[in-house]
Amino acid sequence: MLATGKGFAVSFGSFHRWSVNSFFRIHWKWPESTIKPLFRALERKCINVAQKDGPLHLVSLHFDGEMEPRDADARAFKGKLFLAETGDVLYSKIDVRNGAIGVVPPSMPRIAVSSEYPVYRIRPDVALPQYVKLLFRTSAFRRQINSLISGASGRKRVQPSDLEKIEAPLPDLPLQREIVNHWEKAQQGAEAARDKLSEPVRSLHEQLIEVYHRTCSQDVINSQCFVVDFKDLAAWDVKSGRAASFQIACPSFRPMGDFIEEATELVRPAAEPNKDWPVYGVNNKEGVFLNCHQKGSTFNSPYKRIRKDWFFHNPTRSNVGSLGIVPDVPEDAITSPEYQVWRIKADAREPLFPGYVACLIQTPFFLDLVQFNRVGAVKQRMYTENLMQVRIPYLSISEQQHYADAREKALIDFAIAKGRLDEARQEVEGMILGTEKVSTS
Numbered sequence: 214m215l216a217t218g219k220g221f222a223v224s225f226g227s228f229h230r231w232s233v234n235s236f237f238r239i240h241w242k243w244p245e246s247t248i249k250p251l252f253r254a255l256e257r258k259c260i261n262v263a264q265k266d267g268p269l270h271l272v273s274l275h276f277d278g279e280m281e282p283r284d285a286d287a288r289a290f291k292g293k294l295f296l297a298e299t300g301d302v303l304y305s306k307i308d309v310r311n312g313a314i315g316v317v318p319p320s321m322p323r324i325a326v327s328s329e330y331p332v333y334r335i336r337p338d339v340a341l342p343q344y345v346k347l348l349f350r351t352s353a354f355r356r357q358i359n360s361l362i363s364g365a366s367g368r369k370r371v372q373p374s375d376l377e378k379i380e381a382p383l384p385d386l387p388l389q390r391e392i393v394n395h396w397e398k399a400q401q402g403a404e405a406a407r408d409k410l411s412e413p414v415r416s417l418h419e420q421l422i423e424v425y426h427r428t429c430s431q432d433v434i435n436s437q438c439f440v441v442d443f444k445d446l447a448a449w450d451v452k453s454g455r456a457a458s459f460q461i462a463c464p465s466f467r468p469m470g471d472f473i474e475e476a477t478e479l480v481r482p483a484a485e486p487n488k489d490w491p492v493y494g495v496n497n498k499e500g501v502f503l504n505c506h507q508k509g510s511t512f513n514s515p516y517k518r519i520r521k522d523w524f525f526h527n528p529t530r531s532n533v534g535s536l537g538i539v540p541d542v543p544e545d546a547i548t549s550p551e552y553q554v555w556r557i558k559a560d561a562r563e564p565l566f567p568g569y570v571a572c573l574i575q576t577p578f579f580l581d582l583v584q585f586n587r588v589g590a591v592k593q594r595m596y597t598e599n600l601m602q603v604r605i606p607y608l609s610i611s612e613q614q615h616y617a618d619a620r621e622k623a624l625i626d627f628a629i630a631k632g633r634l635d636e637a638r639q640e641v642e643g644m645i646l647g648t649e650k651v652s653t654s
Contacts, residue, residue, distance in 0.1 A: 239353045242647030243382040252377040254340035255302055255333035262294040262325045269296075269325040274305055276505045278315030278349060281496065282324075284529050284592060294325040295332055300342045302333040306370040310359045311505060316346045331373045344389040347396060348381055351642045382645060391651050392644045399637030406623075406630035411575070413619040418576035424606045425578065429462045434581050455585040460604055470601030472565040476556040478518040480547050486510035493519060493539070493548045495527055500537030500575075516547040517554045522567040524574070525554040528594040532584045538571040553597045564610060568617025573605065 241248050262269060270282045271290065297303050299322050304314035306329050316335075317324065326332060335342050348354055361375040383389075426432070433455065460466075482490045486509045494504035501519075519525060519539045525548055526536035539546075548554065557565055573579055582603045587593040643649030 239357050239380075239646075241380075241382050243384065247382050247384050248380050249383045250377065251379050251381055254336055254345065254383055255377065256336055257373060257377075258295070258297070258301065258332040258334050260296040260332075262296050269294075269323055270321075272321065272324050272326070274303065274308075274313045274315060274330065275494075276308065276312040278312060278346065280315060280318060280321065280324075282321065290325070290327070293328060295328065295330075297324050297326050297330075297332045298322060300335060302335060302342075302345060303330045304371075304376070305330055306372070309371045309376075310355075310362055310369070312350075312355060314349050314358070316342045331376075338386075340383055341386060341389045341393060343393040343397070347392065347641055348645055350638075351645050353642075353646055354379075354381065382647060384651075387653070388651055391653055392641060395644070395652075396637055396641045399634045403627070403630045403634045406627040410620070410623040410627050413572050413616050413623065414575045416619070417572045417616050418578050420608075420612075421573075421576060421578040421606060425463070428465060428606065431462060433459045433462045456602070459582070459585070463604060463606075465606070466604035467607050468601060469603045469605060472558055472561045472563075472570075473524075473555050473597075473601060474558050475597045476520075476523055476554045478554075479515040479550075480518050480545075481515050482507070482509040482512040482547065484509065488545075490516075491543050491546050492516070493542065493546055495525060495535050495537045495548075495552065497530070497534030500571075501525065501539050514550060516550055517552065519546050519548050519554060520556070523554060523556040524567075524570065525552045526574075526595070526600075527551075528553050528596055529592060531595040531600075532580060532587060532593075534575060534580060536574045538567060538574075553595070553600070555597050555600065563607065564613075566610075566613045566617045568620050569608070569613035572616045572620055579603070579605070 272280045273283050274280050297317050299317050299319050301317045302314070303317065303326055307313075335345055357379055358371060358376075361371045361379075362369045425434075482488070488509045489506040490509060490512075492504050492507050493501055495501050517525070519542060521539055521541050523539045524537065525539070528551070557567055557570065582605070583595055583600075586599050586603050587595045588599055640649060644651050
C-alpha cells in the first residue's frame with residue numbers, strides 16, 4: 214500500500230533504501246498495460262571511445278536537459294570516455310536530481326562522455342526520443358528521480374539500475390506522436406516569435422556593415438593579410454595585429470570602454486545555507502536565463518550579483534554569442550563567478566541605450582570584433598577589460614531608440630508566445646500523467 218499520510222509504518226523487508234523519499238511512487242492514470250519499466254524502452258550503451266574515433270567533443274548537460282559542446286577536446290580528458298550519438302539518452306548520476314537528463318540533439322552527431330554520464334539507446338519500436346525527452350521533464354518523473362538518490366552527502370547519485378526500473382507510461386507510438394505533436398506545435402509558435410526577436414539584430418547588423426565599409430578604406434575584419442607598425446601592437450600575435458589594424462582603419466569608431474564598466478559585486482550564498490538562490494546563466498540561444506534555484510549550503514565560493522539592464526557573458530564562448538542583457542530579475546539574482554558582468558556607465562559623455570546594446574552584442578559584426586579582441590592561446594577568453602577595447606561605430610540617439618523599441622515590441626510578442634508554450638507544457642504533463650485526454654487526429 215502506498216504511503217499517503219504524514220505518518221506511516223513499513224516493514225524492513227519492504228525497504229529499497231533508508232529514505233522517506235524512497236516511498237514516493239507516481240500514480241500514473243493510464244491502463245496498467247501501458248505502464249512499463251524504462252528498460253523496455255532504453256538499452257544501455259557502453260561503447261569506449263577509441264583513438265580511431267577521431268576528434269570528439271565533451272558536452273555540458275544543463276539542468277533543463279539541454280546540451281551544448283564544451284571548448285575541450287575529448288583526447289585531453291584523463292580517464293575512460295564513452296560514445297553517445299544523436300537520439301541517445303544520457304544523464305548525470307549526480308545532477309539528474311536537478312534535471313540533468315536529456316536526449317542528444319541532431320546538432321551533435323557524436324559526443325564523448327565520462328562514466329558519470331550513463332548512455333542509453335532508445336528502442337525505436339517502443340518509444341520516440343521526443344516523447345522520452347518530454348517524459349523526463351515532467352515534475353512527477355523528477356520527483357521519482359529524487360526518490361532514488363543514494364550515497365554520502367554531497368556526492369549522492371542515481372544509479373543506472375535504479376533509473377531503468379522506473380515505471381512510466383509507454384503507450385503505442387501513434388499516441389506518443391500525438392503528445393509530441395501537441396508540444397511541437399506550441400514550440401513552433403515560440404520559435405517564430407523568437408525569430409522575430411532577432412529581426413532588429415539582423416537590421417542593425419546590415420547598418421553596421423554599411424557604416425564599416427563606408428568608413429574603412431579596406432576590409433580589415435576579413436583580410437588575409439595586413440601591415441601594422443610595431444608601436445601599434447599591444448601584443449605579438451595575429452589577433453592583436455588585426456585589432457590594431459582595425460583601430461587604425463576606423464579611427465572614428467569608439468572603444469566600448471567609453472560607455473561600459475565592470476560590475477563585480479560579490480555575494481556569498483553559503484552565508485544563508487537554507488535560502489534558495491536564483492542562479493542565472495547565459496547562452497547564444499536564449500541570452501540570459503534562469504538556470505536553477507540552488508540552496509545556499511551547496512555553494513563553495515562567492516557568486517556575482519546581477520541587476521536588470523546589466524550584462525554578462527561567458528568569457529570562453531563570447532565569440533559564438535554567449536552574451537546577454539539581464540531581464541527583470543529578483544533582488545537576490547546571481548550568476549557564476551566565471552562570467553564577466555558589466556553595465557552601461559551612468560556618467561558616460563554620450564548615452565548608449567541598454568536595449569540597443571542588447572541588439573548590438575548579438576550582431577555577427579560585433580562577434581567578429583570579439584573574435585580578435587580575445588586573449589589566450591589554446592583556450593581564448595574575453596574578459597571585461599578586453600571587451601572595453603572593442604571599437605564600435607556610434608549611432609545617433611534616434612537610431613539607437615529605433616532598435617531598442619523594435620526589440621521591446623518583439624519581446625512582448627515573445628512573452629505572449631512563451632505563455633502559450635507554458636500552457637502547452639502543463640497540458641503535455643497532464644497527457645503523460647494520464648489526467649488529460651490525448652486528442653487523436
